[in-house]
Amino acid sequence: MDAAAEAAPPRPAPPRAAGLREPGLRRPPQPLPGRSLRVLDLPAGASLRLEDVEGGQRIELAWLPAQPGGIDPLAALGLPEAGEGLAALLAEAVPGAAACRALLEAQGLSLADLTVHAGFGPDSPAGAQLALQLPAAGWLIVGTPAPPLAPDESATATPIALWLQPAPGQALPELPPPLGPLQDEWRIPAGTARAYMVKAGEYVQVIDVAGRQCSDFQAFARHKLQAGRPVALDATLTRTLLGQAYPTPGLPSKAFDAEGEALLELVQDSCGRHDSYATACSPRYYDDAGYPGHANCSDNFNAALAPHGVPPRLAWEALNFFYNTQVDAHQRLSLDEPWSRPGDYVLLRALVDLVCVSSSCPDDIDAANGWMPTDIHVRLYPASARFPRAIAHRMSPDAPPQFTRETAFHARSAAAGARFVDYRGHWLAAGHSSTGALAEYWACREAVTVMDLSALRKFEITGPDAEALLQWTLTRDLRKLAIGQVVYTAICHPHGGVMDDGTVFRLGEHLFRLVCGDDRTGLWLREEAARMGYRAWVRSSTDQLQNLAVQGPRSRELLKGLLWTAPDRPTVEALGWFRFTPARLGHARGLPLLVSRTGYTGELGYELFCHPRDAEALWDAVWAAGQPLGLQPMGLEALDWVRIEAGLAFAGHEFDDGTDPFEAGIGFTVPLKTKAVDFVGREALLARQGHARHQLVGLAIDGHSVAAHGDAVFLGRAQVGVVTSACHSPSLQQGIALARIEPSLAVLGTALEIGALDGQQKRLPATVVRFPHFDPDKTRVRA
16 A cells, blocks of 8 residues: 555544434333133244233233134143133223123033143243244134232232234234224324214224324314304313413413314323324414425315315414424424324214314424324214223333323222322322311321321332332332331432332331332332342332322321231331331231321321222221211322421432432431441432532511412522422411422521512512421421
8 A cells, every 4th residue: 555545534424313212212111910710813834922011920821712722822832731720810801801701601621621820920031022923824712820919028019011013014003093992093194184974972093003193173163154254173272271471391281272162182192202282283383494385284274174164374283293393481382203103092072063174284394293294093982982091100211101190099089079080000099178288288297187098109129139120219228128017219220310219018028118209110129129139029019019098197097907917027007117017907707908107297196907808898998987087188299298398308309319318418327337238329318428519498578478380489680499399288378398409508597588570579478497307306207
């Protein structure tokens, strides 16, 4: 090689691709919950993969060939024959049992005619998999047997994930199965729109087929169209009537036309992110962008609505399903790719006879449809159908959606006048029409309250390395936790930020229960167990353990005559703070419970854990025993007041991923000097100890003004902190707040101001005070 060639610069590399990770666009597996059955109709050549998601969950399988004498593909796997688990599930009428019975009856068979095989088991690790190849068509019955979970045991039932891979040349169904009996359905190809009629009471399901595709929606009351008055849905009026003065991405619970008539109500939403206030795309948008004549939703609406006597518009206001826009601090709109995954949908119920129009947006010049417009599918269900109202939650981006569910106390809460809100995927009472938040507050402070807290996440941590796993992942020293004791702990990221908080119950030498706030905490614990090589299982028990909080100065008086404990266990009167014991309702053969002296109110209080089948009986017994004592139901609104007065931390307020325990006011959960083993976040917390960027303080606000979460705290013109939680304290008769501020100002008596409006035009005078604001020495909760 000559010198000139050696001196030539290297050839530059081509531009790099975007390199995006898009786990949300993968189709999620089908979940099979613990203690349930599933019948799978499988074609020849298909393959099936099953995963024991959390570990330790036995499955039982039986094969019915489509043709008599067919080969049993389960036999080729060498799986042992099972016991009576599948038969027990079928007899208990668990979810899926009816479909299984129908199949067996149609084939003229019983379960005794089939060979039942067992897979996985109590020792299978989280993520264990089983693959099945199907040489011929048939039906596979899959069951996840487990005994009902006792409150003082850890034998929970957990889900199995199923992935179906079709034979070469066969395609997976591109749409989720119908929600119920279909009345009609149709496809809206990309870049088009269609008008259709819906009668009062009927349901409309708008489905994003491939994911990240917007669909504009409009509706008109037919009786007004017939009278020559095409009055459309009005987003501004809808937003105002529902108390949303500013645009917020999402969907309204009801949608109103410009004359204030309610046309539709939202029933289910599996996406959770929409733009319900902008217009459909119009010719002007594309003209100004240099694409004159581009297809657009407004023109498509005009064409679809013309046969119904609706005059054209230059730009149509619409409910913009799956459209992802944001409003910045200066009220400017921006957009990004939609949040919707393949099969995501919105389900609406017509309140009057309607003419509706739906589009599949043709926008391909920006990220509105992920740069590639695809189809929208619409399904119509009869008025006789019944669908629960729910919003979807996902534990991870590629997890299947899980809709808002009712706790086992739901019917009793409803009978007490509950106003339900979605709290972390469960319907919980915000308050009660029979009492009101103020009466509920005073009942907690002066008498006794009962509250459904079953939405708290519960995980059973078991195995010979259970303690080691918790020592590694939690800030507390679990070696000092005795059987029968509870401890409050922080759970931190490696950088020291708080991931979650919770309470840990020690049920046995190798048996622990974590009660926390987030499903992802359990997922992370399983990942850490696998990474560190710990022989420990982290299995969810949230839906198999319901918990009822009985709080207030008369809570002990209520429970002492209601609960029976064994002679070798402490009575309710003797149960110490942060201790628990197994108990029975009423007598030695009463329904089993676990009672802990814990709570989230700053008052003397207890939590009662039971199996869902016993929940209503437990509520009824507590309710009857509490009436002479002034018992009232309590909702989340009153709970927020008492926990702020008690100085108790709340996720997303006092702590988040960017806040360490010292800044969150829960530094007492980090025993850096006495915990002799390493744990996640220890190095970061060592560096931060004594050098916190902020300190949590209590603020007393002059007068009756009330601050809000996120309000800035000022010293003169300088912002020195932020309000994390605030309320008007009924007991103290003034506004109070918890705030993270500059540590040098966290001196009792320091005068500060809380900014409202732009932080400069309106100030609320505030003073740093001792907190908890109410009962700072915790004499009541320790009583």
